[in-house]
Amino acid sequence: MKKHLASEDICTHLGDEYDRYLGAIIPPIFQNTLFTHKHTDHGYAYSRISNPTIELAEKKLAALEAGNWAVCYSSGVAAISAVIAYFAANESHIICIKNTYGRVNQLLEHYSRKFQISTTFVEGNDPAEIKAAIRPETKLIYLESPSSLVYQMQDLEAIACIAKSHDIYTAIDNTWASPIFQNPLCFGIDLVIHSLSKYIGGHSDLIGGVVIGADMEMGTGFHEERAMFGAVMDPHLSWMVTRSIRTLPVRMKQHQENALRVASFLEGHPKVSQVFYPGLASHPQYELGLKQMSGYSGVMSIAVSGEPEQVAKMLKQLQYFEVGSSWGGFESLIALLPFNEKLAGEMNETISVSAPKSLLRISVGLENVQSLINDLDRALHTLD
Numbered sequence: 001m002k003k004h005l006a007s008e009d010i011c012t013h014l015g016d017e018y019d020r021y022l023g024a025i026i027p028p029i030f031q032n033t034l035f036t037h038k039h040t041d042h043g044y045a046y047s048r049i050s051n052p053t054i055e056l057a058e059k060k061l062a063a064l065e066a067g068n069w070a071v072c073y074s075s076g077v078a079a080i081s082a083v084i085a086y087f088a089a090n091e092s093h094i095i096c097i098k099n100t101y102g103r104v105n106q107l108l109e110h111y112s113r114k115f116q117i118s119t120t121f122v123e124g125n126d127p128a129e130i131k132a133a134i135r136p137e138t139k140l141i142y143l144e145s146p147s148s149l150v151y152q153m154q155d156l157e158a159i160a161c162i163a164k165s166h167d168i169y170t171a172i173d174n175t176w177a178s179p180i181f182q183n184p185l186c187f188g189i190d191l192v193i194h195s196l197s198k199y200i201g202g203h204s205d206l207i208g209g210v211v212i213g214a215d216m217e218m219g220t221g222f223h224e225e226r227a228m229f230g231a232v233m234d235p236h237l238s239w240m241v242t243r244s245i246r247t248l249p250v251r252m253k254q255h256q257e258n259a260l261r262v263a264s265f266l267e268g269h270p271k272v273s274q275v276f277y278p279g280l281a282s283h284p285q286y287e288l289g290l291k292q293m294s295g296y297s298g299v300m301s302i303a304v305s306g307e308p309e310q311v312a313k314m315l316k317q318l319q320y321f322e323v324g325s326s327w328g329g330f331e332s333l334i335a336l337l338p339f340n341e342k343l344a345g346e347m348n349e350t351i352s353v354s355a356p357k358s359l360l361r362i363s364v365g366l367e368n369v370q371s372l373i374n375d376l377d378r379a380l381h382t383l384d
């Protein structure tokens with residue numbers, strides 16, 4: 001797969017139809033439940049099934065990922081569960097990486113108990129480990145690169161190649177990189193998932209999700225299953241997503257610039273024992289990142305030496321960073337992550353984790369970067 005248009009041009013103008021909408025620079029919202037039968041030759045009948053405003057967001061998202069179709073959902077989790085439900089046939093087996101967005105593992109464990117499906121959780125850093133987990137009944141390999149919590153990467157090209165030779169489908173949660181910095185379909189991955197609630201929405205004012213692919217038959221399948229399950233995205237929300245997409249490339253550029261500055265600063269800070277950020281040359285998989293990503297978003301985690309109680313107190317000192325559990329918006333956020341022995345054990349050996357510590361997730365926003373650095377510096381110095 002190849003992206004036919006530049007991202008900036010897709011974001012700004014793909015789907016413009018000035019003639020159709022009286023020259024309006026922004027297309028109006030089709031905020032309607034149904035379309036009258038006399039006019040169904042346009043192809044629209046009911047907005048759970050299809051709606052022009054939802055389709056405009058889908059058109060831009062598909063093009064941004066070099067896909068042939070996109071299906072939008074009411075949340076990122078609805079998009080993830082649509083993918084899992086699509087492959088959850090009787091007796092099927094799914095391979096999933098360990099450090100995914102938490103609800104993925106939760107859903108897979110729930111489905112494994114409820115239905116005749118099984119899941120193998122893998123580290124994901126080594127394609128050979130994934131290959132070894134394949135069984136005759138394996139249907140799907142589920143990836144998230146960079147992963148949640150510690151931002152480890154999977155080799156997309158190598159894994160897609162292994163999967164194809166075994167007739168297994170691959171899906172990836174690409175929310176961290178956004179379509180601006182990573183296009184997994186170009187490496188042979190079959191399905192891309194985004195939570196639109198993060199960078200694509202970008203303003204912390206919406207919840208949405210999308211699944212994108214190249215194979216048209218599969219696209220029809222996802223479209224039909226969405227009509228059956230019903231987790232469609234609302235037209236008004238789709239309009240907001242399209243609004244947000246128009247500025248996605250410039251926002252991502254600024255998130256990257258700010259985050260690289262913040263990460264380099266934190267890496268040299270005496271109170272920070274480790275920074276987990278794929279944009280740092282010290283990341284153990286830095287080379288892999290260069291191969292499959294064209295840039296880095298603004299989310300990272302850091303290990304600090306204080307106990308969680310002391311760190312929670314430190315967070316109260318921050319003036320620019322709000323404590324909150326999302327990321328990818330214009331605003332800087334920080335959150336204490338559930339870091340424990342289990343997580344430390346699951347981390348790749350190449351990521352050195354020594355001494356008890358707390359793990360913090362930092363989402364670097366669009367504020368003045370020096371203000372952010374000063375803010376973190378001041379607060380971190382309150383730790384022992």
Ligand SMILES: *Cc1c(COP(=O)(O)O)cnc(C)c1O
Nearest residue numbers: 075076077101173175195197208
């Ligand atoms: C937030 C998030 C999701 C879930 O998206 P919602 O829109 O909140 O349902 C999925 N994957 C990743 C990586 C996320 O950060």
